[in-house]
Amino acid sequence: MITLMEIVKDFAIEEERDTRHKQAIFLHHAINAVRDLHYDISGVIKTVALNVDVSKNICNLPNDFMREIGVAVIDASGNLVNLSRSPHKIFKIDDNCGNTTGGVPNSSGIDNVGFYYNTQAEHFRNGQNIGNWFGIGGQQAAGDYTINHAEKRIEFSSRTSQTYIVLKYLSEASQVNGQFEVHEYLREPIKNYIDWKDKERKRYVSAGEKQELHRKYVVSKTWARMRLSSFDVEEAKEIAKVNFTQAPKF
Amino acid sequence: MSTKRKFAEQLRNILYPNPTPDAKLDLQVAMTAVSQSRDEYVRNMIFQNKMETNIVYGNWVSSYNDVQIKYDKSRKEYYSFLPVNVISLDSDRGVQRVFRDGHPEDEYLPLPRGFKSMFSGSIAKSLEGESGFYLAGNKIIYVQNEDVDCKMCIDVVAQSEDIGMYEEFPVDSSATLQILTRALDIYKLQKGIPEDAINNGISE
Numbered sequence: 001m002i003t004l005m006e007i008v009k010d011f012a013i014e015e016e017r018d019t020r021h022k023q024a025i026f027l028h029h030a031i032n033a034v035r036d037l038h039y040d041i042s043g044v045i046k047t048v049a050l051n052v053d054v055s056k057n058i059c060n061l062p063n064d065f066m067r068e069i070g071v072a073v074i075d076a077s078g079n080l081v082n083l084s085r086s087p088h089k090i091f092k093i094d095d096n097c098g099n100t101t102g103g104v105p106n107s108s109g110i111d112n113v114g115f116y117y118n119t120q121a122e123h124f125r126n127g128q129n130i131g132n133w134f135g136i137g138g139q140q141a142a143g144d145y146t147i148n149h150a151e152k153r154i155e156f157s158s159r160t161s162q163t164y165i166v167l168k169y170l171s172e173a174s175q176v177n178g179q180f181e182v183h184e185y186l187r188e189p190i191k192n193y194i195d196w197k198d199k200e201r202k203r204y205v206s207a208g209e210k211q212e213l214h215r216k217y218v219v220s221k222t223w224a225r226m227r228l229s230s231f232d233v234e235e236a237k238e239i240a241k242v243n244f245t246q247a248p249k250f
Numbered sequence: 251m252s253t254k255r256k257f258a259e260q261l262r263n264i265l266y267p268n269p270t271p272d273a274k275l276d277l278q279v280a281m282t283a284v285s286q287s288r289d290e291y292v293r294n295m296i297f298q299n300k301m302e303t304n305i306v307y308g309n310w311v312s313s314y315n316d317v318q319i320k321y322d323k324s325r326k327e328y329y330s331f332l333p334v335n336v337i338s339l340d341s342d343r344g345v346q347r348v349f350r351d352g353h354p355e356d357e358y359l360p361l362p363r364g365f366k367s368m369f370s371g372s373i374a375k376s377l378e379g380e381s382g383f384y385l386a387g388n389k390i391i392y393v394q395n396e397d398v399d400c401k402m403c404i405d406v407v408a409q410s411e412d413i414g415m416y417e418e419f420p421v422d423s424s425a426t427l428q429i430l431t432r433a434l435d436i437y438k439l440q441k442g443i444p445e446d447a448i449n450n451g452i453s454e
Contacts (some may be wrong), residue, residue, distance in 0.1 A: 005378045018305045021341040021360045024382065028374040179378045 004030050004180040033193035039223040046171045051164045059154045069168040086144040126143045185224045192217040255415040257284040285410030310420035316400040328352035328396040329389045334412035342385040347405040
C-alpha cells in the first residue's frame with residue numbers, strides 16, 4: 001500500500017517542482033481519483049454486524065456507507081439468510097417526541113412460522129379491500145428492509161424481529177490514521193488523473209492534449225483493473241474443479 | 251560575498267567614474283536601481299522558464315531562521331511575519347519553503363489564500379495530516395494550531411528593497427551583467443549630463 005501524499009509528491013517530482021506549491025490542489029485531485037477508481041475497480045465490499053434498535057425496527061448505517069450489497073440475518077445454523085429489499089415501503093417518520101413510527105397504516109400479525117408480517121401490501125379502494133397490490137410482498141424472505149438515505153438508516157418491516165443484522169456494503173474510500181492508502185497498482189492512474197484534471201480547465205492547453213491526458217488516464221485505469229483482477233493458473237484450476245453438473249451456477 | 255552595495259558601487263563607477271558627494275547618482279539611488287533591476291530580472295526569468303520547468307533556481311533564494319510564531323486573537327489564527335517582503339510569483343512561490351527549525355524534511359504545504367473556505371467541504375482539507383500555510387501580505391498564516399515557542403525557517407525569493415546593503419545579495423553571477431545593464435538603462439539618459447567632477451554643491 002502507498003499513501004496518497006507519496007503519489008502527489010511523486011507527481012510533483014515528475015513535474016519538476018522543487019517546492020510543495022500546488023500540492024494541496026494535487027491532493028484534492030488525487031482524492032477525487034481515489035473515489036473514481038474506488039467506484040470502478042478498487043472498492044472493497046465491507047461486511048459488518050449491526051445492532052438493530054428493536055423498539056423502532058431501524059438500524060443506523062455506517063458512516064462510510066455508499067451502497068448496500070445485501071442485508072442478512074443469521075439463522076440457527078449460522079448461515080446468512082438474506083432479507084429482501086422493499087423499494088415500495090414508505091419511510092418511517094420521527095415524531096416530535098423522538099418516536100419512530102410507520103408512515104402508513106400497518107396492522108401486524110404472526111404467521112404460522114412465527115414471522116411477523118404486515119398488511120401494508122393490501123390494496124384498499126374506496127374503503128374496500130380489493131386484495132393485494134400486484135408485485136408487492138408475498139416473497140419467502142426472513143423479512144424486508146428499505147434504505148432511508150436521508151436519515152442514514154435501514155428500516156425494517158415489522159415482521160423482522162432480529163436484534164442484529166449483517167450488512168454487506170460498498171464503503172467510501174477509507175483513510176487510515178488520517179491518510180488515504182491505496183494499492184501500488186493505482187499509482188499510475190492517480191498520477192494520470194491529477195495531470196488530466198490539472199490541465200482540463202486551462203485555456204492554454206489544447207483540446208487535443210486534454211483528450212490525450214484523459215485517454216492516458218483511462219488506459220492506466222484499465223491496466224490497473226486487469227492487474228487487480230488477475231489470477232494464476234492454480235486459481236483457474238480450482239475454479240474449474242468446482243462444478244461438474246449442468247445445474248446453473250449462481 | 252556579493253552585496254547590494256557592491257553592485258551599486260559598480261553601477262555608479264560605470265556611470266560616474268569620479269563622483270563627488272553631490273553627484274546626481276548617489277549610492278542610495280544606485281542601490282534602488284540595482285534592486286529594481288534584479289527584481290524585474292528574477293520575475294521575468296522565472297515566468298519565462300515556466301514553460302520548461304517549475305524550478306526556481308537556488309541562486310535567487312534567501313534563507314531566514316528563527317522566525318517567531320504569533321497568535322492573532324481576533325482572527326484566531328497563528329501567523330509569522332516574513333523577515334522580508336517577497337516577489338509576487340504564481341501560486342505565491344515567492345515563499346519557497348517553510349519548516350520548523352530542525353525539521354527540513356517536513357515542509358509545510360503552501361496553500362491558496364481561500365483555502366479555509368474553498369476546501370471546507372473537501373476531505374483534502376485535512377491535508378493528509380500535514381501542516382500548511384498561506385501568504386497574506388507580509389505574513390504567512392498557518393491553517394493549523396502552532397506552538398508559539400517553536401521557531402520557523404523560511405526560504406523566500408526576497409524583494410531586493412528589503413535586503414540590507416551589507417547582506418548577502420542573492421544574484422547569479424552569470425546574470426550580473428544583465429542586471430547592471432538594466433539598471434544602467436534606467437539612468438542612461440543622465441549619462442549625457444557632464445560628469446560631476448567638482449565638489450561645489452552643484453550637480454553639473
